Amino acid sequence: GAVVSQHPSWVICKSGTSVKIECRSLDFQATTMFWYRQFPKQSLMLMATSNEGSKATYEQGVEKDKFLINHASLTLSTLTVTSAHPEDSSFYICSATPGTSGRSEQFFGPGTRLTVL
């Protein structure tokens, strides 16, 4: 199946700093990428949907100035957590889909664990 990578796999940062997480589709072009957040022992909550070359669509309650998403190419989307605080500590997962059709499967990255001290 298609492979999606995330970098870094884990990151620790100080409160007030910004952190960038990369999501790459390695063997396909991803027209759409999704960013999820998962708290311990909880489900995945969609944060935003990003389409290559256009602005991301954020879910209700997600601060777009806090979580900056850039989908600059068909193989790369980035999530930047700005001015991170301890409550932003979580597991962040991206997924990518190779087509624009509703039948296109989503392929998930391995996730990034963010710890804000």
Add this chain to the structure above:
Amino acid sequence: AQTVTQSQPEMSVQEAETVTLSCTYDTSESDYYLFWYKQPPSRQMILVIRQEAYKQQNATENRFSVNFQKAAKSFSLKISDSQLGDAAMYFCAYRTWTGTASKLTFGTGTRLQVTL
């Protein structure tokens, strides 16, 4: 809005036995997709099985099968001949059938333990 409900936070099954995980959903749409994903301790999401709502036949993938009851909006997962490697979180998910790629809505998950 679509919602997905998994009423079993935890389940346990003995190795080689069969277990069924429950999922119900709510939607006003007639065409959609349903999925079961597995999340092992590595946290990597793995697609287990997928069902298109317009198909009456239940999907199967080796030891995994579903019981899709469209009228009841129920989508349960049956794991036969359970193996130690099946231990994981299992998430039921819903996705609309649209002309463009659309988001997944996940249930709260069921943690499956497999015992010897």
